[in-house]
Amino acid sequence: MVKLLQGVKRGTAVLASLAVLGGASPLAAEGYPEKPITWIVPDGAGGGLDSIVRTISPYVARNLPNDANIVLKNLPGATQTIAVSAVHDATPDGYTIGQASVAPLTIMPHLGKTSYAGYEDFDLIANVFDAAHYMVVSGDSQFETFEDLLTYAKAHPGEVKVGIDGVFNAQHLPLLGLEQAAEINLNEITYQSSAETKKALLGGEIDAGIMPSHIIISEYESGSLRPVVDVMEVKPDYLAEIPSLADLGFTPSQLFVGVIAPKGTPQDIRDTLTAAIDAALRDPELIETLATRKVLVNYNDPQEYANRLEQLNSINRQILSDFGVLK
Amino acid sequence: MTWRSLNILISTVLVLGGASYAVAINRSASDAIFFSSAGIGPAYFPNILAVLLVALSVITLVKNLRDPSPELASKVTTVNSIYIVATLVLAAAAIAAWQFTGYFYPVVFILLALLIAIFRAEFGAMRSLGVGVVTSAATTLFIYALFGRILQISF
Amino acid sequence: METLGHDLINLFTITNMLCILLGTLVGMVFGALPGLGTVIAVALLLPVTFTLPPLAGILMLLATYQAGEYGGSISAILLGVPGTPQAAATVIDGHPMAMNDSPGKALSYSLLSSSVGGIFGGLVLIFVSVPLAKFALNFGSPEYFLLGVIGLLTVALLSGRDKIKSMISVVLGLMAGTVGVDALTGVDRATFGQPELMDGINLVALLVGIFAISELLSMISKGLNISYVADYDRLKTGLTIEEMKGVAKPTMIGSLIGAGTGILPGIGGGAACWFAYAVASKFSKNPGAFGRGSAEGITAPESSNNASAGGALVPFLALGIPGSAAVAIIMGAFVMHGIQPGPGVFAAERDLVYGIFYGFIVTTVAMYLVGRLLTPMFARVLVVPNSFLVAIVLVLCLIGIYASKAAFFDLWLALAIGVLFYILKRLEYSVSSVIIAYVLAPIIEENFRRSLNLSNGSYDIFVSGPYSILLVMMIFGALTASIHGGIKRRQNLEPY
Numbered sequence: 001m002v003k004l005l006q007g008v009k010r011g012t013a014v015l016a017s018l019a020v021l022g023g024a025s026p027l028a029a030e031g032y033p034e035k036p037i038t039w040i041v042p043d044g045a046g047g048g049l050d051s052i053v054r055t056i057s058p059y060v061a062r063n064l065p066n067d068a069n070i071v072l073k074n075l076p077g078a079t080q081t082i083a084v085s086a087v088h089d090a091t092p093d094g095y096t097i098g099q100a101s102v103a104p105l106t107i108m109p110h111l112g113k114t115s116y117a118g119y120e121d122f123d124l125i126a127n128v129f130d131a132a133h134y135m136v137v138s139g140d141s142q143f144e145t146f147e148d149l150l151t152y153a154k155a156h157p158g159e160v161k162v163g164i165d166g167v168f169n170a171q172h173l174p175l176l177g178l179e180q181a182a183e184i185n186l187n188e189i190t191y192q193s194s195a196e197t198k199k200a201l202l203g204g205e206i207d208a209g210i211m212p213s214h215i216i217i218s219e220y221e222s223g224s225l226r227p228v229v230d231v232m233e234v235k236p237d238y239l240a241e242i243p244s245l246a247d248l249g250f251t252p253s254q255l256f257v258g259v260i261a262p263k264g265t266p267q268d269i270r271d272t273l274t275a276a277i278d279a280a281l282r283d284p285e286l287i288e289t290l291a292t293r294k295v296l297v298n299y300n301d302p303q304e305y306a307n308r309l310e311q312l313n314s315i316n317r318q319i320l321s322d323f324g325v326l327k
Numbered sequence: 328m329t330w331r332s333l334n335i336l337i338s339t340v341l342v343l344g345g346a347s348y349a350v351a352i353n354r355s356a357s358d359a360i361f362f363s364s365a366g367i368g369p370a371y372f373p374n375i376l377a378v379l380l381v382a383l384s385v386i387t388l389v390k391n392l393r394d395p396s397p398e399l400a401s402k403v404t405t406v407n408s409i410y411i412v413a414t415l416v417l418a419a420a421a422i423a424a425w426q427f428t429g430y431f432y433p434v435v436f437i438l439l440a441l442l443i444a445i446f447r448a449e450f451g452a453m454r455s456l457g458v459g460v461v462t463s464a465a466t467t468l469f470i471y472a473l474f475g476r477i478l479q480i481s482f
Numbered sequence: 483m484e485t486l487g488h489d490l491i492n493l494f495t496i497t498n499m500l501c502i503l504l505g506t507l508v509g510m511v512f513g514a515l516p517g518l519g520t521v522i523a524v525a526l527l528l529p530v531t532f533t534l535p536p537l538a539g540i541l542m543l544l545a546t547y548q549a550g551e552y553g554g555s556i557s558a559i560l561l562g563v564p565g566t567p568q569a570a571a572t573v574i575d576g577h578p579m580a581m582n583d584s585p586g587k588a589l590s591y592s593l594l595s596s597s598v599g600g601i602f603g604g605l606v607l608i609f610v611s612v613p614l615a616k617f618a619l620n621f622g623s624p625e626y627f628l629l630g631v632i633g634l635l636t637v638a639l640l641s642g643r644d645k646i647k648s649m650i651s652v653v654l655g656l657m658a659g660t661v662g663v664d665a666l667t668g669v670d671r672a673t674f675g676q677p678e679l680m681d682g683i684n685l686v687a688l689l690v691g692i693f694a695i696s697e698l699l700s701m702i703s704k705g706l707n708i709s710y711v712a713d714y715d716r717l718k719t720g721l722t723i724e725e726m727k728g729v730a731k732p733t734m735i736g737s738l739i740g741a742g743t744g745i746l747p748g749i750g751g752g753a754a755c756w757f758a759y760a761v762a763s764k765f766s767k768n769p770g771a772f773g774r775g776s777a778e779g780i781t782a783p784e785s786s787n788n789a790s791a792g793g794a795l796v797p798f799l800a801l802g803i804p805g806s807a808a809v810a811i812i813m814g815a816f817v818m819h820g821i822q823p824g825p826g827v828f829a830a831e832r833d834l835v836y837g838i839f840y841g842f843i844v845t846t847v848a849m850y851l852v853g854r855l856l857t858p859m860f861a862r863v864l865v866v867p868n869s870f871l872v873a874i875v876l877v878l879c880l881i882g883i884y885a886s887k888a889a890f891f892d893l894w895l896a897l898a899i900g901v902l903f904y905i906l907k908r909l910e911y912s913v914s915s916v917i918i919a920y921v922l923a924p925i926i927e928e929n930f931r932r933s934l935n936l937s938n939g940s941y942d943i944f945v946s947g948p949y950s951i952l953l954v955m956m957i958f959g960a961l962t963a964s965i966h967g968g969i970k971r972r973q974n975l976e977p978y
Contacts, residue, residue: 044887046525046811051818054529071481075888078663078680082889085677111668113680161936167668189935190666192748192928195803195810199747202801203619205936214817218802218824292820330909337909341650348657351672367931369664369671376660380653387646403908406703414702418876418897426890439873446706446869466874470881478526480885 032094032269036069037061039259040098042083044076049257052295053099056128059280064272079169080104081114084260088116092262094269097125101257103169106313110320111168119309123265126277127258127300127308129290130234132213133171134227134242135162138201139219141208146229146248149208150182157185163197163209164188168325171210174231174253177319181250201225213239214294234296254312256298258305274302331391331399338388342381349377413445431482432471439463492537493837493844501538502841505545506848510856512546512565513553516694516875517686517882519566520550524811536819537837543812544795544838545845550808551787552596552849556860559588559780561875563694567685568787570917571755573693575772575779581710582775585861586719591780593853594721595733599785600846602737603744603792607799608839612828615800618745624933624944626748628953630926633753635960636760637915648912655916658683659923666931678891687883687892688899688920692913694879695900698872700907706872710864717861719854725777732762732782740786744793747805752921758786792842799823799835 039057043049053072061070075083080101087098105119116122135146143149153160164171167190179186189206191197197209198216202224213236219225220239230244233252245252259277261270280286281299290297300308320326328336352373391399405411421438425431444452444459474480505527512523523546531539554566559576572592579588606614621629637652661672662682673679736758743754762782763772772779794805802824804810816823821831828835863871883892907913937943945951 044525045522046528046814048814048817051528051814055532073481073888076681077887077889078677081680082677113670158938166665187935187938189932191932192665196748199619199797199801199803200622202803203622205622214822215802218822218826222825224825293817294820333905334909337905341654345657348672351674352660355670355673367934369667369669371931372927373657373660373671376653376657380650380657383646383650383653387644387650390646407706408703410702410706411699414699414872414876415897415901418880422880422890422893422897426893435877439877442873442876443869446702446873449707462870466877470877474881474885480526482881482884 031066032272033064033066033068035095036071037064037094038090038096039070039072040083040086040096041072041074042076042080042099042101042104043074045074047076049099049101050074052129052257052290052293055289055293056280056286059283059286060273060276063276063279063283068276078113079108079166081108084122085115087260087262088121090262092123092264092266094261094265094273097259097261097273099128099257100260101170102255102309102312105260105309106316107168107170107173107320110317110326119260119306119313121263122260123263123270124302124305124309125259125261125270125273126302127256127298127305128277128281129257130232130296130298131255131257132230132232132234132236132239132296133174133210133253133255134213134216134239135208135229135231136201136211136216136225136227137208138204139224139226141226143208143228146243149228150184153182153184153186158187160184160208161187161189161206163191163200163206165191165194165197165210170253170255171231173316173319175210176323177253177315178231178245178250180319180322198225217294234298236294236296238294251315253315254308256300256308258300270302328403329400330403331394333403334391334399335388338384338391341384342388345377345380345384348380349374352377410446414442417441417445425482432467432475435470436463436467439466490840492833493840495538497535497538498541498841501534501542502545502845502848503852505542506549506845506852509546509549509551510553510556510849510852513550513569514556514565514860515882516557516561516563516565516879517690518878518885519554519686519882520547520568521807521811522882522885523550524808528811528814531815532818536815536821537834537841539815539819540812540834540838541841541845543815544842545848547791547808547812548600548788548842548845549849549852551600551791552593552784552853554787555592555596555784556589559592560585560860560863561694561871562697563875563879564689567689567752567917567921568755568790569783570689570693570752570914571759571783572780574759574914575774575776578773579775579777579780580864584716584718585710585864586717586858587721587725588775588780589857589861590719590721591725591729591777592784593850593857594726595729595736595781595785596788597846597850597853598733599737599740599788600792600849601843602785603741603789603795604839604843604846605792606741606745606789607792607795607842611796612800614745615797618747618797619801620947620949621746622933622947623929623936624946624950625953626746626925627929627933628944628950628957629746629749630922630929631957632953632960633756633918633922634926635957636756637918644910647910648915651906651912651915652919655919656923656926658688658916659920660927665924665928666935676891678887678889682924683895683920684883684887684889684892685920686886687896689917690879690883691896691899692903692916694875695896696904696907696913698876698879699900699904701868701872704868706869707867709867709871717858717865719857719861729777729781731765732758732778733785735762735765736782736785737789740789741793743786744790744805745796747794747797747803749925753918753925754786754790755783756918758782788846795838795842799827799838800825802827 041050041053057070061068075086081104083098084100084104090096108114109118137143194211194215197211200206201209216225227242230242231253233254235244278299281297352370421434425434440459440463443462444456447455447458509523512518513520524543527546554564554569555572558564558569558572559580562573562577564570564573576588661679663680664671739758740754743749759782762778763769766778794809797803797805798809804813883896903913933943945954
């Protein structure tokens with residue numbers, strides 16, 4: 001039954017994107033791929049990132065030559081470093097690639113918790129999507145705007161409680177950076193997930209919380225939660241009216257998720273993979289599916305992807321070094 | 328081994344386990360610089376637990392040594408202990424073979440066939456091996472069909 | 483009731499019914515296989531739902547969730563090996579009843595109370611989800627800490643003859659629960675450099691090691707070429723009206739506690755079953771039977787884990803906060819179709835929400851019917867000689883552990899834990915206490931420390947709200963009661 005349904009989906013999708021396939025098929029890199037490509041997913045089956053990769057991977061496979069077959073392998077855990085380490089240790093023959101967010105590439109290496117030294121230890125294929133995280137207050141909060149919060153926090157150091165979904169991650173470091181830049185001292189309260197942060201904020205336990213944009217849409221519309229500032233670089237259209245840190249003169253943080261390969265993967269194979277991802281992300285059908293799910297598609301070629309990682313890496317290293325935890 | 332010595336052995340293992348846990352916790356906890364303002368750091372609870380474990384295990388140890396009851400002096404008997412050891416050895420060998428060769432289905436087939444053959448050894452070597460191979464083949468096929476084909480989990 | 487009629491027509495379509503049936507079957511089988519469990523079943527079916535209409539897909543996952551909660555008890559009762567953490571409490575009375583009395587009857591008690599719990603959870607969902615979800619928000623970090631402490635007190639009811647050894651079990655469970663990266667500081671705790679331990683000891687590996695592997699080793703000792711049940715009469719599954727009446731009270735207790743715990747995100751069915759077991763034994767007329775195959779001891783935890791499934795949907799639908807790991811995955815099916823759970827969903831997706839409400843009741847009915855059909859077959863497992871049973875269950879356990887995280891480390895860990903607990907069990911250490919302590923350790927520790935971070939170190943936060951004061955009073959009440967009365971009965975309990 002499972003197989004059957006997947007087959008049906010694949011069949012109709014192939015028909016719909018025949019045109020794209022014809023146009024984007026690259027000059028085949030000498031018979032690659034000859035066997036299934038393993039795509040390592042740093043998330044458990046059924047998780048948020050897992051279902052995004054599951055959605056995208058068939059489109060990527062379709063845009064690869066030689067009837068390519070992609071097999072997903074879930075290796076969750078340890079802030080994605082288990083999966084990224086597995087990519088690092090794989091043979092660089094183009095048959096192992098992996099998905100990675102920014103934390104395992106630009107934060108965890110600085111804490112001495114990884115077998116690899118940083119994002120430079122990988123060949124980058126392409127960035128796939130970005131995420132926007134907002135600082136959110138309750139609908140009845142005294143803070144109408146981000147400036148209100150800053151003013152209050154300046155006058156009352158350590159008093160404003162801000163929820164984040166973990167330490168040393170893509171929410172924690174931007175918050176620390178912001179505290180430095182705005183010369184304020186907030187009381188960071190750590191939760192296990194953004195869902196917990198949201199519960200705490202709705203329950204009045206904290207004054208503000210950092211949360212991904214897609215989990216607050218319903219509350220934003222009903223007025224029970226109020227996003228005051230976008231912490232990240234990108235801005236989703238459904239929250240376009242909320243200012244971002246950049247709009248207010250601060251350096252925004254970035255949260256983007258791309259595809260990486262082990263160092264030493266042949267250039268032509270990398271080009272083939274990059275082109276396939278580029279073509280997949282132009283497929284109108286995939287674009288529509290991802291838009292329904294509020295995924296902010298953002299294709300970056302390897303060079304641009306590397307530039308963004310380098311920029312974020314130096315910011316993060318600076319923050320960690322200022323707090324004395326750099327390894 | 329008597330029940331008394333088994334008790335002593337386990338209490339000692341628990342004391343050592345508690346101690347190494349405490350050492351491991353306190354070594355890494357020195358890295359903690361955030362969020363320890365309230366004085367309850369990452370090593371606070373673990374240290375309490377380690378002390379409790381060691382203390383309780385020592386109490387058990389002492390109680391055990393002072394308990395005069397004859398049961399404690401009797402030997403620990405385990406029915407079919409040979410089979411238990413065989414099961415554990417085979418399971419460990421199977422995990423190792425799976426981990427280092429990557430062949431899941433052959434490993435499962437051999438493990439099942441051997442286990443069943445050994446467990447049924449009393450019915451005669453050839454007969455039990457036959458039953459083992461047939462049952463194992465059917466079970467492995469079922470596992471392959473369910474997990475490998477229908478659910479598409481790759482082992 | 484116009485909307486009701488309208489909804490029901492949309493609900494009883496062939497697609498929906500087939501999806502519920504498929505979900506029920508998958509959930510029950512996966513729940514019953516040790517180590518696989520509800521979360522994996524739901525995760526595996528999630529991609530399938532992407533191709534289905536929203537209601538059909540969501541109902542399929544809910545059916546899987548419900549049936550998985552029941553399925554975990556099947557192996558708990560028959561083999562003494564809980565298929566899911568939520569079924570761990572069922573082992574205590576379910577397994578002895580299956581061994582000494584009738585496996586068919588034990589399964590029937592479990593199915594009946596699971597269904598009642600499921601229906602109760604569904605009714606809670608239909609009638610009071612919005613106010614309940616708002617109420618649940620009153621429970622913050624200090625209240626969670628206090629609830630965790632109450633949970634730990636219930637362990638006292640499970641302890642065996644040797645008090646000290648029971649306490650050691652609790653401490654071992656709490657220690658196991660602290661392993662991994664500390665959520666509040668990012669510091670590694672007792673990971674011994676293993677990346678696989680950074681997220682803590684895998685619950686599946688722990689559960690399979692403690693219950694399954696140690697139980698398999700005991701089964702070898704009991705005799706390899708015997709089967710548990712030779713007498714086919716004992717496989718009969720019917721219950722008399724009298725027997726049903728006898729478990730009405732524990733089933734109600736379990737349903738209430740399950741739904742109440744389910745609405746609190748992060749506490750979940752794993753703790754609910756123990757709360758229910760403890761409370762039911764307190765209020766029982768025949769507490770001495772608990773631990774020896776008491777029907778009440780089966781029905782209380784069983785109704786609670788299915789009621790908690792309905793409860794866990796309350797904060798999810800009303801606030802967009804998933805109440806359990808399985809619901810977090812079900813959320814994927816919503817997101818896939820662009821539906822945002824939360825305050826707006828009742829207006830924006832009215833048909834869908836009511837379809838889910840009534841559909842949830844239908845999934846419970848499906849679970850009962852499929853369970854009724856399959857129970858006699860499941861009970862027959864005990865006719866299979868141990869030589870086959872031990873070998874096959876061992877392989878299924880290995881698959882289950884690997885399927886949860888694809889880590890070989892977890893397989894070795896489970897094997898080691900299995901050997902250790904096989905010995906500990908023979909020395910009359912309590913094994914159930916380890917699991918409940920493991921489940922509660924992060925709830926207690928994290929919320930305690932988080933509360934102090936919130937209050938800048940002031941302990942007043944634990945008595946600052948009406949609910950925290952109530953919980954503190956309950957803790958003191960329970961402590962005094964157990965010092966006064968509970969001791970004498972406890973001594974008779976088997977060391978599970």
